[in-house]
Amino acid sequence: MGTAGFFGRRRGATWGLALLLAAGGAGAAEHGSEREAQEMVKKAVALVHAAGTEAAYRSFNEHPDGAFKDRDLYVFVYDFGGTCLAQGANARMVGKNLLAIRDVDGKPFIQGMIDMVKASSKGWYGPYKFTNPNSQGYELKKSYCERGAGDTMVCVGTYLAK
Structure with missing residues (x-):
């Protein structure tokens, strides 16, 4: 050789x-961590209050600077009626009312998050099963949410390790 x-x-x-x-x-x-999800929500809520909903939601949907999309972490915003106002992984969801949506096990997770935010203004909701945009498979997820502007919630979910 x-x-x-x-x-x-x-x-x-x-x-x-x-x-x-x-x-x-x-x-x-x-996967993003619980700490990273919580920090992203806090930054997102601060942007809503500083820049207004229109500019903030555009940033969440388009994430031009990457501040609101990292690996499988992304911001989503719903009003308390269940209408999607921003969605960092799938902007086609914006404007749709998803209050009645359920996960594959029948859990009404949007309604659950709204109920939790109405009751305590912030916290963790889950687990529920949701499609991971990176793997395209159903995975267990939980989301950290805080009250946004008016009757809205700003959330970031994290997929649980298998």
Whole structure:
């Protein structure tokens, strides 16, 4: 075996190891944490109050600076009647009334979040099953919500580790 064959295999093994390490590291950070979800909601509510709903909701939907979309974390906003006002993973949901939507187990999670925010103005709701926009599969999720402007809630959900 010549030196080219040795270095070729060695380089391949090194690259393979580097790819495995990178994949392992990426998998570990695939999901946002509860702390990160809570911090994103606090920043989102602050933006609603500072910039107004129109500018804030546009930022949540389009996330031009990336502040309101990170991995599987994104902001969503509903009014207390169940109408989606902003949705960072799927802007096509904006304007739709989803009060009656249920997860695959029949849990009315939008109504549940609204009820929780009405009762205590902020907190965690869940778990419920929802489609992860990264994996496209149903996963257990819980969401941190706070009262937004008027009768609205601003939320960010985090998918639970399997």
